[in-house]
Amino acid sequence: DQQVKQNSPSLSVQEGRISILNCDYTNSMFDYFLWYKKYPAEGPTFLISISSIKDKNEDGRFTVFLNKSAKHLSLHIVPSQPGDSAVYFCAASSNNQGGKLIFGQGTELSVKP
Amino acid sequence: DGGITQSPKYLFRKEGQNVTLSCEQNLNHDAMYWYRQDPGQGLRLIYYSQIVNDFQKGDIAEGYSVSREKKESFPLTVTSAQKNPTAFYLCASSRTGISETQYFGPGTRLLVL
Numbered sequence A: 001d002q003q004v005k006q007n008s009p010s011l012s013v014q015e016g017r018i019s020i021l022n023c024d025y026t027n028s029m030f031d032y033f034l035w036y037k038k039y040p041a042e043g044p045t046f047l048i049s050i051s052s053i054k055d056k057n058e059d060g061r062f063t064v065f066l067n068k069s070a071k072h073l074s075l076h077i078v079p080s081q082p083g084d085s086a087v088y089f090c091a092a093s094s095n096n097q098g099g100k101l102i103f104g105q106g107t108e109l110s111v112k113p
Numbered sequence B: 001d002g003g004i005t006q007s008p009k010y011l012f013r014k015e016g017q018n019v020t021l022s023c024e025q026n027l028n029h030d031a032m033y034w035y036r037q038d039p040g041q042g043l044r045l046i047y048y049s050q051i052v053n054d055f056q057k058g059d060i061a062e063g064y065s066v067s068r069e070k071k072e073s074f075p076l077t078v079t080s081a082q083k084n085p086t087a088f089y090l091c092a093s094s095r096t097g098i099s100e101t102q103y104f105g106p107g108t109r110l111l112v113l
Helices: none
Strands: A009-015 A018-027 A032-038 A046-049 A058-059 A064-069 A072-077 A086-093 A108-110 B005-007 B010-013 B019-025 B031-037 B043-051 B054-057 B064-066 B076-078 B087-094 B109-113
Touching: A018 A032, A018 A086, A018 A108, A032 A064, A046 A058, A046 A064, A046 A072, A058 A086, A072 A086, B005 B087, B010 B019, B019 B031, B019 B087, B019 B109, B043 B064
Parallel strands: A009 A108, B010 B109
Antiparallel strands: A018 A072, A032 A046, A032 A086, A058 A064, A064 A072, A086 A108, B005 B019, B019 B076, B031 B043, B031 B087, B043 B054, B064 B076, B087 B109
16 A cells, blocks of 8 residues: 555646645645655655644755645655656654555656746 | 765675675764665655664565674675675665655665676
8 A cells, every 4th residue: 555655657847837746645734745856866855844733844946845735745846947857755663563664656847947 | 075875886696695885974963774676767765763772674675684783884695595686775864754855875786697
């Protein structure tokens, strides 16, 4: 059972526009959510996180929104840059699972000049 | 510089052979994790350790073993019982094992000869 789902395997956006990456989850016990960026043959790089007590967290060009009632989170990148092209993974954890991260399948973002 | 190192970058395994992947961190983190990534999939948890001399199975522990004799080291052994070992292996660590950001190493690509 996939507890964290990223239903869009790929997304293509024009440079300067907004990129919106989506993630859905099923476990209501998740209390911490993260987004990672990953280049091929490299380890994921942490981007931004959000606790379940918040509904928005912003860091520069990156904003994560959490809708607990819909069990949905999204990552907004504004403005998008060609260097943002990578695979983005959302992940979730809960204290009662020892902090294990459950990852989505990833969305490959391509930002075109 | 603080960080997580993994070695080797590429590793080749012969049929029936056990191989060990190294993971070292100098971040003074208590918790360490091993994930496996297959093409087109998210990261799946193999084993994790929240404290020295203790570790727990993740979602796909069969055919793998770990040890945590030192805080900074968490080696993963891929045994001959793992029938499909070809994958990208990622090690991560976090300050504690409770809903915290995990930071990843650069990964090891394991290939079977």
